[in-house]
Amino acid sequence: MNIKKFVKSGVYSLTAYQAKEIPCKVKLDANESPYGFKGFYNIVKNIETNRYPDPEAKKLKNIIAKEFLVKPENILQGNGSDELIYYLIATFGGPVLFPEPTFSMYGIIATALGEKTISIALDESFDLDIDQIIKRIKKEKPKLIFLSSPNNPTGNCFSSEKILKIIEETAQKSLVIIDEAYQPFSSKKGFMPLLSDYENLVIMRTLSKIGMAALRTGFLIANADIINQVNKVRLPFNLNSFSQAIACEVLKKKELPGKYINAICNERDRLFKNMIKIKGVEPYPSEANFILFKVEKPDIVYQSMLKNGVLVRNMNGVVKGCLRVTVGTPKENNIFLKELRKSILNTGA
Numbered sequence: 534m535n536i537k538k539f540v541k542s543g544v545y546s547l548t549a550y551q552a553k554e555i556p557c558k559v560k561l562d563a564n565e566s567p568y569g570f571k572g573f574y575n576i577v578k579n580i581e582t583n584r585y586p587d588p589e590a591k592k593l594k595n596i597i598a599k600e601f602l603v604k605p606e607n608i609l610q611g612n613g614s615d616e617l618i619y620y621l622i623a624t625f626g627g628p629v630l631f632p633e634p635t636f637s638m639y640g641i642i643a644t645a646l647g648e649k650t651i652s653i654a655l656d657e658s659f660d661l662d663i664d665q666i667i668k669r670i671k672k673e674k675p676k677l678i679f680l681s682s683p684n685n686p687t688g689n690c691f692s693s694e695k696i697l698k699i700i701e702e703t704a705q706k707s708l709v710i711i712d713e714a715y716q717p718f719s720s721k722k723g724f725m726p727l728l729s730d731y732e733n734l735v736i737m738r739t740l741s742k743i744g745m746a747a748l749r750t751g752f753l754i755a756n757a758d759i760i761n762q763v764n765k766v767r768l769p770f771n772l773n774s775f776s777q778a779i780a781c782e783v784l785k786k787k788e789l790p791g792k793y794i795n796a797i798c799n800e801r802d803r804l805f806k807n808m809i810k811i812k813g814v815e816p817y818p819s820e821a822n823f824i825l826f827k828v829e830k831p832d833i834v835y836q837s838m839l840k841n842g843v844l845v846r847n848m849n850g851v852v853k854g855c856l857r858v859t860v861g862t863p864k865e866n867n868i869f870l871k872e873l874r875k876s877i878l879n880t881g882a
């Protein structure tokens with residue numbers, strides 16, 4: 534059978550997202566937290582496995598609402614924020630505009646759904662090229678604009694003035710989604726406080742980077758008109774009972790994630806200071822739980838570190854010469870630093 538004739542052309546053009554499990558001692562490739570949460574036996578033991586989960590995730594939404602000073606009707610729960618990106622594009626359609634390089638799922642999902650994508654290169658300091666963006670907005674009238682800030686994989690926050698300019702320029706015309714997956718690690722304020730000022734502003738958050746990637750839980754926070762439309766597209770039981778129960782338990786004890794986030798930020802700053810001392814390594818300042826860094830021979834350094842058990846993400850195809858390392862425990866970071874020094878020396882990279 535000629536599969537190409539059956540499948541939608543956008544889907545055919547894609548390659549499946551690579552979430553390969555590469556065996557390694559120190560896993561620093563996926564921006565996960567090195568600190569997880571344990572001991573939920575008492576929480577999950579009474580879950581009735583024969584019953585569907587709460588379709589509205591009411592308890593969890595109430596906790597999130599309090600945390601962010603919004604109402605439950607301003608929140609939509611997702612099976613990870615990936616699913617919410619899918620729902621947003623399914624609900625509003627394209628064109629879908631985003632800077633480049635950024636989180637790959639905006640482009641992948643838009644293409645899978647047959648929507649046009651508009652990607653605009655970041656400037657040399659990895660900030661938004663505001664003139665190009667405004668020009669393309671005027672010309673192509675995107676429905677959705679995705680801005681990951683802090684941005685993955687570059688680690689920086691975009692300038693707030695530029696983001697605000699985009700939100701104001703597109704009032705009544707486009708939704709601007711600020712993907713704040715890494716906001717908990719940032720010294721900048723984030724856009725949550727501005728939600729009530731701008732009707733076209735949508736904030737996306739996730740529990741994945743703060744120690745709960747296994748739960749697949751993310752949130753959209755926006756005005757209720759937007760939430761109500763996206764909710765029509767949401768699959769009825771998208772967040773399972775176990776994730777709902779465990780997320781509630783962890784978030785009720787707020788100091789736990791907070792403590793780990795602080796530890797990760799301190800380690801990030803220590804890691805950066807040590808990386809900058811290595812000749813041939815150029816790390817970029819980060820507001821997230823990872824550091825992008827440039828080396829002369831990225832592919833060789835990547836392979837050589839992996840051979841010694843340290844897995845980072847090779848970003849060479851996305852940002853020339855670059856690898857991305859997730860901040861781990863102090864011990865993991867020390868192993869990473871040692872192996873990085875070694876591989877740079879050995880390969881003459």
Ligand SMILES: *Cc1c(COP(=O)(O)O)cnc(C)c1O
Pocket residue numbers: 564612613614615616636681684685712714738739740741746749750751
């Ligand atoms: C990791 C990541 C996500 C995905 O989050 P999930 O909630 O795990 O689906 C979303 N946006 C950015 C920018 C990310 O880096």
